[in-house]
Amino acid sequence: MSALFDILASAGLWAAVLRIATPLILGTIGALLSERAGVLNLGIEGIMTFGAMVGWLTVYNGADLWVGVLAAALGGAMFGLLHSALTVTLGLSQHVSGLGVTLFASSFAYYVFRLMVPVAGTPPTITPFQPLDIPGLSSLPFFGPAFFNQTAPTYLAIGLAIALAYVIARTPVGLAIRMTGENPHAAEAQGVNPMAVRYGAVIAGSALMGVGGAFLTLSAFNSFFPTMVQGRGWICIALVVFASWRPERALLGAILFALFDAFQLRLQTVLNGVVPYQIFLMIPYLLSIVALAVMARRARVPQALMQPYRRGER
Amino acid sequence: MRFERREHRSTLLVIATPILAVVAALAIAGVLIALAGAPVFQAYWKILTSAFGSRLSATETLTRASPLILTGLAAAVAFRARLWNIGGEGQFYLGAIAASAASVHLFAGLPSLLQIPLLFAVGAVAGMVLLLVPLSLRLRFSVDEVVTTLLLNFVALLFVSMLIDGVLKDPAAFGWPQSEAVDAAARLPKLLARSRLHIGLGIAVVIAFLIYFVQTRTVFGVQSRAAGLNPSGAVFAGVPLGRTLVIVAMISGGLAGLAGTIEVLGVKGYVTTDLSPGYGYSGIVVAMLANLNPLGVVLAALFTATMFVGADGMSRSMGIPTYIADVTVALSLLSMLVAVFFTQYRIRR
Numbered sequence: 001m002s003a004l005f006d007i008l009a010s011a012g013l014w015a016a017v018l019r020i021a022t023p024l025i026l027g028t029i030g031a032l033l034s035e036r037a038g039v040l041n042l043g044i045e046g047i048m049t050f051g052a053m054v055g056w057l058t059v060y061n062g063a064d065l066w067v068g069v070l071a072a073a074l075g076g077a078m079f080g081l082l083h084s085a086l087t088v089t090l091g092l093s094q095h096v097s098g099l100g101v102t103l104f105a106s107s108f109a110y111y112v113f114r115l116m117v118p119v120a121g122t123p124p125t126i127t128p129f130q131p132l133d134i135p136g137l138s139s140l141p142f143f144g145p146a147f148f149n150q151t152a153p154t155y156l157a158i159g160l161a162i163a164l165a166y167v168i169a170r171t172p173v174g175l176a177i178r179m180t181g182e183n184p185h186a187a188e189a190q191g192v193n194p195m196a197v198r199y200g201a202v203i204a205g206s207a208l209m210g211v212g213g214a215f216l217t218l219s220a221f222n223s224f225f226p227t228m229v230q231g232r233g234w235i236c237i238a239l240v241v242f243a244s245w246r247p248e249r250a251l252l253g254a255i256l257f258a259l260f261d262a263f264q265l266r267l268q269t270v271l272n273g274v275v276p277y278q279i280f281l282m283i284p285y286l287l288s289i290v291a292l293a294v295m296a297r298r299a300r301v302p303q304a305l306m307q308p309y310r311r312g313e314r
Numbered sequence: 315m316r317f318e319r320r321e322h323r324s325t326l327l328v329i330a331t332p333i334l335a336v337v338a339a340l341a342i343a344g345v346l347i348a349l350a351g352a353p354v355f356q357a358y359w360k361i362l363t364s365a366f367g368s369r370l371s372a373t374e375t376l377t378r379a380s381p382l383i384l385t386g387l388a389a390a391v392a393f394r395a396r397l398w399n400i401g402g403e404g405q406f407y408l409g410a411i412a413a414s415a416a417s418v419h420l421f422a423g424l425p426s427l428l429q430i431p432l433l434f435a436v437g438a439v440a441g442m443v444l445l446l447v448p449l450s451l452r453l454r455f456s457v458d459e460v461v462t463t464l465l466l467n468f469v470a471l472l473f474v475s476m477l478i479d480g481v482l483k484d485p486a487a488f489g490w491p492q493s494e495a496v497d498a499a500a501r502l503p504k505l506l507a508r509s510r511l512h513i514g515l516g517i518a519v520v521i522a523f524l525i526y527f528v529q530t531r532t533v534f535g536v537q538s539r540a541a542g543l544n545p546s547g548a549v550f551a552g553v554p555l556g557r558t559l560v561i562v563a564m565i566s567g568g569l570a571g572l573a574g575t576i577e578v579l580g581v582k583g584y585v586t587t588d589l590s591p592g593y594g595y596s597g598i599v600v601a602m603l604a605n606l607n608p609l610g611v612v613l614a615a616l617f618t619a620t621m622f623v624g625a626d627g628m629s630r631s632m633g634i635p636t637y638i639a640d641v642t643v644a645l646s647l648l649s650m651l652v653a654v655f656f657t658q659y660r661i662r663r
Contacts, residue, residue, distance in 0.1 A: 107640030
């Protein structure tokens, strides 16, 4: 028991929690934004992969780290545009279109990466984001290393989640998004253009997913390798349900999830050899499934989610 | 500009759709090849000759097509009933490991004629079980099965990795994580001598015809289609929705598990974590390219296998990353979606 307590009391664990949570926060609020407008975006896994690749490649070619983040956002937005064209304009199945976007975005990312970076024994690296030194806070005992020793994108992610919670709940734009996700016909009757809202939400959401992927290559690690996203996108989709489609809960959900993940990583070193490591690696995926099963009935689903909107057609 | 539903679809249009979609995908992929600085037509010619230019390459392409037919059918059967089984990859691996373990530890020594069908059953059941979990979550807790089947793929692969690094590890493999080789009697007979091509191809094609028959000629075929087109309407018409979905899931998961079984018994004889280069995921593309038609799946699987085998050869000689095959296959899925849309709708100004 004391071993477990030691893990929970270490500042390193809590620092890891925020680090692990960052891509999940960004991916989850991105997916949440487009789902609140009524569009499920299963392109997330591929968009995160592409964001991770293009962000890294931009920096590798000499650009500033923030330019890399911007490139990832633009890359994500590009695939968001593709997904909206297929699901909003044409009204195709959001499931199949999203999977198609994932397959395309990830294979395109691998293709571009292989083309630009020849095969090498050790993968090339960049200098990633360094932890920010916040005067006063970073030097606090325990709390400093635990919570105020993160890189800038982590604070950005938390800020964006809070901002999105405000925008959705309190602003006219948020109201238009919610109306479009609940009842696009009523929204149109109120002078909102549901098509435009859905396009905007999917594109902005995909940009967030792209940045979430870029965090992996620009901050958490310093190189890109295929399959590095490892299902994080799918976990984000599960977290949206767990958060009952609310950004503030998505933030908490992602952090809670990261806590479990960071905890199991440390437990793995304690129980090394007793329990096969694969068991620990399964935990995040199983946890997502359990979260879905617990929350799916209780969550408030946007009523028009996955329903294409065609003017004059019911 | 708006879209208007077409009153009727000509057969020509329906047949032309996948061809147009593939041509569009090849054209876009051609731009990517050109951007990489290679001559496009030469590259495509190289893909074709690398996939069919010799006896070896042609049999290799057919060998690659066999599991794709089965995973494609697994997806097509499920999608038709709007059961979004994206877990083909996990079911493939679970089928493979279950069959190889059963061959080594249960049925070793049994004659081929008895052992192989038993192993097929074991592998299919393993795939079924993995799909019944997300289905029961959907029926009991209304959990969307897309996400759960996707997540279970990772769990299944880790589970297989744990087994072949643990209890099922081959002690004679110099420490490499792989399962013990299956009994010699469990290996599938070859279709052609001096090649890797095994009877799995024939089995897959026969199953495609069987499913075509079931879907077009039986009550269950109509029920599963109705369950997908309009679930509440289907219930109203007396279709037992839950039971229909369970049977669909058993067929779909079973086919994916069988795909893994046939791959391990037909090609390698033992399981590693790179047994499948994404057969489960490619199966989704195959199903969509075939517009969920079981006979179309055979052709779509052949196209997909051609791209993968051909791109390997093209990549080696022209320096274009092999990922171009994945890009082309993904693009043909997207363009197929658009093409199918335009067989159903026309543009009105």
